[in-house]
Amino acid sequence: MAQIFQPGATTYARMALVSLALGPFALVIFAYLLMGSPYITGQHETVDQVPPFSHEHHVRQLGIGCAMCHSQVEKTAFAGMPATQTCMSCHSQIWTNAAMLAPVRESLGQNKPLSWHRVNNLPDYVYFNHSVHVNNGVGCSSCHGDVTAMPLIRKAAPMTMGWCLDCHKAPEKQLRPADAIYDFHWKPPSDQEEKGRALVATHGIDKSRLLDCSLCHR
């Protein structure tokens, strides 16, 4: 009788029983981990674009500032996207016949804006505002990473609610001086907390309202 099950098989049977018992919990934990994982949030992913526009090339190598193409970022909620004319200010002279730029020429000819695929895209029920962040000491790289090193834009942060709230709970850890907003290599200095608290004060940031549900869900 005792020989029907090999000792090894008993162990497996026990493990199977234990995992049956823990199953529902394991599933919940797994689902929770998955929710915040890059697999679900799309963090680190790039999105193909037509034409394959390179920030690394245009910003780092050619030295074009963000504001030339995203001119609303300091003024409105939306950062703004470049008009086809902005591309053509150079590409009517440089690489005028390149096949890669055919979509840009078509867009101009047909008077239809280029259509770019979104990389960072919050659900409609979330309100976000660029100018408020940029004018209060939050630099582009805190949310977008080092865009100047990206041939294709990568989603640098998870952009989940928990991620937004991490900074909203303690913005002093990440605020920087106004002249560093476009510094893509900025790192918090050793006395960041002190400097950050001073910035919270100068900007008159009311931390108590930063966790209100209605701030982002209006």
Ligand code: HEC
């Ligand atoms: C010559 C024009 C140009 C310049 C200069 C430029 N961008 Fe862009 N940017 C674009 C275009 C076109 C797109 C849409 C295609 C893409 O996602 O790559 C874009 C997309 C982006 C996106 C992703 C938008 C999304 O879908 O989530 C971010 C973030 C961004 N730019 C940040 C920057 C920053 C930061 C700078 C300055 C370092 C900068 N850009 C400079 C043209 C430009």
Ligand code: HEC
């Ligand atoms: C300030 C001038 C300037 C502006 C504005 C500009 N480009 Fe370019 N672009 C260049 C130059 C210079 C090159 C590189 C040509 C070379 O490598 O010889 C280039 C190259 C390209 C290439 C080829 C791939 C690559 O990165 O080498 C694409 C595609 C392109 N640009 C798309 C765009 C689009 C789309 C816009 C508008 C959103 C735009 N460019 C705005 C100057 C500009």
Ligand code: HEC
């Ligand atoms: C506090 C985080 C944060 C900062 C700082 C930030 N962005 Fe964004 N950016 C976002 C989010 C979130 C989105 C997606 C918005 C949406 O889906 O409604 C976005 C989208 C964009 C887009 C696409 C167009 C748009 O407005 O939806 C561009 C371009 C962009 N950002 C450029 C910039 C530049 C340039 C800077 C610095 C001057 C910057 N961002 C600073 C979080 C940030």
Ligand code: HEC
């Ligand atoms: C790195 C820090 C940081 C991150 C990340 C961040 N925020 Fe903020 N946010 C701030 C600060 C600081 C303020 C306060 C500005 C003020 O009070 O003047 C603010 C203010 C806001 C406001 C108030 C706007 C207004 O009209 O007063 C909204 C809405 C907001 N954030 C949404 C978001 C969302 C959504 C995300 C995530 C996608 C996010 N923030 C990520 C730092 C951050």
Ligand code: HEC
């Ligand atoms: C700083 C901005 C911000 C604040 C404050 C905020 N949320 Fe959110 N919330 C978000 C973002 C961003 C998402 C989208 C998350 C995603 O797409 O992964 C979200 C998503 C949600 C969702 C959808 C389910 C989920 O978890 O993805 C619910 C429900 C929600 N929020 C409730 C609340 C409640 C309740 C509060 C107040 C206690 C609150 N939020 C405060 C930014 C915020």
